[in-house]
Amino acid sequence: MVNLKIDNFDVNVPEGTTILEAARQAQIDIPTLCKHPDVDPSAGCGMCIVKVNGRIMRSCCTPVAEGMEVVTGDAEIVSVRRTVLELILSNHPNECLTCIRSGHCELQDMANTFGIATSHLPSLNKKAELDDSTHSIVLDASKCIICGRCVEVCQNQQNVWALSYLNRGLATKITAAGGIKLADSPCIKCGQCSAHCPTGAIVEYDETQKVWEMLRDPDLFTVVQIAPAVRVAIGEEFGYDFGENLTGKTYAALRRLGFDRVFDTNFGADLTIIEEASEFVERFTKRPESLPMFTSCCPAWVDMLEKYHHDMIPNFSTCKSPQSMVGALAKTYYAEKMAINPEKIRVISVMPCTAKKWEIVRSKDMSSSGYQDVDVSLTTRELCRMIKQAGIDFRRLPEEDADSPLGEYSGAGTIFGVTGGVMTAALRTAYFYITGEELGDINFAAIEGLDGVKEAEVDIKGTKVRIAVAHGCGNVEKVLDKIRVARENGEEVPYHFVEVMACRGGCVSGGGQPRVMMPGQPKPRGITDDIRKKRAQGLMNEDLHAKNRLSHHNEAVKTLYKEYLGQAGSEKAHHLLHTHYVARPKYDKKS
Numbered sequence: 001m002v003n004l005k006i007d008n009f010d011v012n013v014p015e016g017t018t019i020l021e022a023a024r025q026a027q028i029d030i031p032t033l034c035k036h037p038d039v040d041p042s043a044g045c046g047m048c049i050v051k052v053n054g055r056i057m058r059s060c061c062t063p064v065a066e067g068m069e070v071v072t073g074d075a076e077i078v079s080v081r082r083t084v085l086e087l088i089l090s091n092h093p094n095e096c097l098t099c100i101r102s103g104h105c106e107l108q109d110m111a112n113t114f115g116i117a118t119s120h121l122p123s124l125n126k127k128a129e130l131d132d133s134t135h136s137i138v139l140d141a142s143k144c145i146i147c148g149r150c151v152e153v154c155q156n157q158q159n160v161w162a163l164s165y166l167n168r169g170l171a172t173k174i175t176a177a178g179g180i181k182l183a184d185s186p187c188i189k190c191g192q193c194s195a196h197c198p199t200g201a202i203v204e205y206d207e208t209q210k211v212w213e214m215l216r217d218p219d220l221f222t223v224v225q226i227a228p229a230v231r232v233a234i235g236e237e238f239g240y241d242f243g244e245n246l247t248g249k250t251y252a253a254l255r256r257l258g259f260d261r262v263f264d265t266n267f268g269a270d271l272t273i274i275e276e277a278s279e280f281v282e283r284f285t286k287r288p289e290s291l292p293m294f295t296s297c298c299p300a301w302v303d304m305l306e307k308y309h310h311d312m313i314p315n316f317s318t319c320k321s322p323q324s325m326v327g328a329l330a331k332t333y334y335a336e337k338m339a340i341n342p343e344k345i346r347v348i349s350v351m352p353c354t355a356k357k358w359e360i361v362r363s364k365d366m367s368s369s370g371y372q373d374v375d376v377s378l379t380t381r382e383l384c385r386m387i388k389q390a391g392i393d394f395r396r397l398p399e400e401d402a403d404s405p406l407g408e409y410s411g412a413g414t415i416f417g418v419t420g421g422v423m424t425a426a427l428r429t430a431y432f433y434i435t436g437e438e439l440g441d442i443n444f445a446a447i448e449g450l451d452g453v454k455e456a457e458v459d460i461k462g463t464k465v466r467i468a469v470a471h472g473c474g475n476v477e478k479v480l481d482k483i484r485v486a487r488e489n490g491e492e493v494p495y496h497f498v499e500v501m502a503c504r505g506g507c508v509s510g511g512g513q514p515r516v517m518m519p520g521q522p523k524p525r526g527i528t529d530d531i532r533k534k535r536a537q538g539l540m541n542e543d544l545h546a547k548n549r550l551s552h553h554n555e556a557v558k559t560l561y562k563e564y565l566g567q568a569g570s571e572k573a574h575h576l577l578h579t580h581y582v583a584r585p586k587y588d589k590k591s
């Protein structure tokens with residue numbers, strides 16, 4: 001441990017801690033635009049300067065030392081920070097009036113804090129061509145402050161290497177590596193770059209106007225569904241605590257916006273479990289050579305598989321994701337039941353995710369209903385924007401229920417939004433399918449939490465099922481390597497069933513979730529594991545207190561099979577609820 005003084009407070013922290021981290025632990029706020037809790041310091045912005053024994057240094061990359069005396073904000077420091085900010089702003093377009101990030105922008109917040117109304121420096125900013133080629137995220141290099149967070153997250157957290165710096169000095173810019181379009185790059189559309197960007201340089205592909213137009217059209221029948229993780233993050237935009245579950249209010253807000261039916265993706269999650277658990281049991285008992293089986297509900301992981309891991313394609317569950325299942329059923333089963341012309345139905349999903357925008361057009365399988373199954377996929381942030389545009393007072397909304405039948409769900413459906421949740425839900429049902437009995441303890445503590453790779457063995461009546469859960473794409477390689485080594489050596493594969501989520505913590509911290517940014521308040525800035533845990537807990541609590549915690553006991557799902565699909569894995573179920581994967585050209589990530 002190291003003893004030092006920060007602003008005259010005694011601070012005691014482990015050796016190797018940086019001054020910035022030590023200050024944060026002591027509840028002392030040092031401004032920074034480049035250091036995010038998830039990434040290593042890049043020393044890019046220069047805002048975090050402090051005085052160490054009278055000398056100005058960057059606190060994000062200076063380790064503490066015994067007896068150090070640190071001053072975090074005297075007149076000279078404030079003056080240098082102002083100059084740094086003015087230099088940054090001189091290369092920024094100052095388009096706050098029309099920028100999506102306005103009100104949630106760390107640069108804007110910092111400029112306000114330092115009272116910089118106008119910069120007296122000449123503008124060096126050059127308009128950049130927008131890269132909206134992925135239709136998931138939009139990169140506007142003219143708003144980039146070269147903090148490096150996105151590059152760090154894309155390369156090191158996600159191990160995708162889509163983003164890179166181009167040029168040098170003042171001409172430096174962030175772009176898809178090689179200066180190509182993002183859609184032609186290794187990008188898997190996870191949106192983690194956008195979730196970590198402090199400015200409006202990388203944002204979600206906004207489709208709110210498209211949805212407003214659908215809502216205005218009296219000929220259309222609009223159906224909306226919300227993903228599990230949306231309900232525990234939406235409140236952050238309306239002043240609620242992290243992780244507060246606001247399902248009922250979200251349904252109410254969607255009705256006020258004008259949607260004709262409000263469904264829940266959790267219904268689709270229960271259905272996914274029925275199909276996926278059946279698929280797993282079939283592989284496990286009849287086709288062990290097809291193991292391990294990978295979950296397939298994360299589109300960024302699907303994208304990664306199709307681009308990089310062609311040898312694993314036969315191991316992928318063929319199940320579509322919950323949003324796609326709900327979309328396909330809304331335009332077939334529900335349309336027939338209610339005698340609505342499916343041509344007039346528009347399905348809008350609200351997801352924590354930017355990759356879901358790509359998923360809905362991924363292949364022709366996504367139009368199995370005869371129409372595009374999901375017409376628009378909005379992020380949680382876009383829904384919040386629509387609620388604010390409509391002037392809805394979210395806090396005063398009553399709690400409402402979703403519509404039947406595609407709005408009914410179990411606790412197992414809810415936990416899809418958190419790492420380990422899909423596996424837990426699937427095991428509950430697979431156990432029942434294999435043994436004909438319910439599991440005694442339906443919680444799997446070994447696969448909860450934020451360890452990058454979690455492994456466990458589940459005893460199903462004397463048969464050991466080996467499972468693994470990975471989240472954050474950078475962790476997936478470890479699991480795949482183990483499988484490949486076992487295959488090469490002719491050994492038994494190390495796992496039978498593997499869950500993968502591209503985002504750290506699972507969808508609760510997806511690329512489309514509200515930005516953890518409180519204008520005018522010093523903390524917190526940027527999502528932390530603590531916040532991920534709170535959002536996850538919000539979902540796990542709902543499961544814990546649910547009347548039904550098992551997908552195979554969802555009465556609406558049972559009725560769907562009885563009335564329409566027949567049984568799990570039937571021809572009709574396969575046509576509507578399953579998909580195929582194709583090997584797409586491989587990228588050399590680091591070239």
Ligand code: SF4
Pocket residue numbers: 137153154158160161162163186187188189190191192193194
């Ligand atoms: S969306 Fe994901 S993969 Fe694409 S550039 Fe951003 S972080 Fe990288």
Ligand code: SF4
Pocket residue numbers: 143144145146147148149150151174193196197198199201202
């Ligand atoms: S795009 Fe955003 S995160 Fe990336 S370097 Fe620029 S400002 Fe930073």
Ligand code: SF4
Pocket residue numbers: 189190297298299300301352353354355356501502503506507508509510511512
């Ligand atoms: S983990 Fe969830 S939010 Fe992240 S890319 Fe996958 S589906 Fe989207």
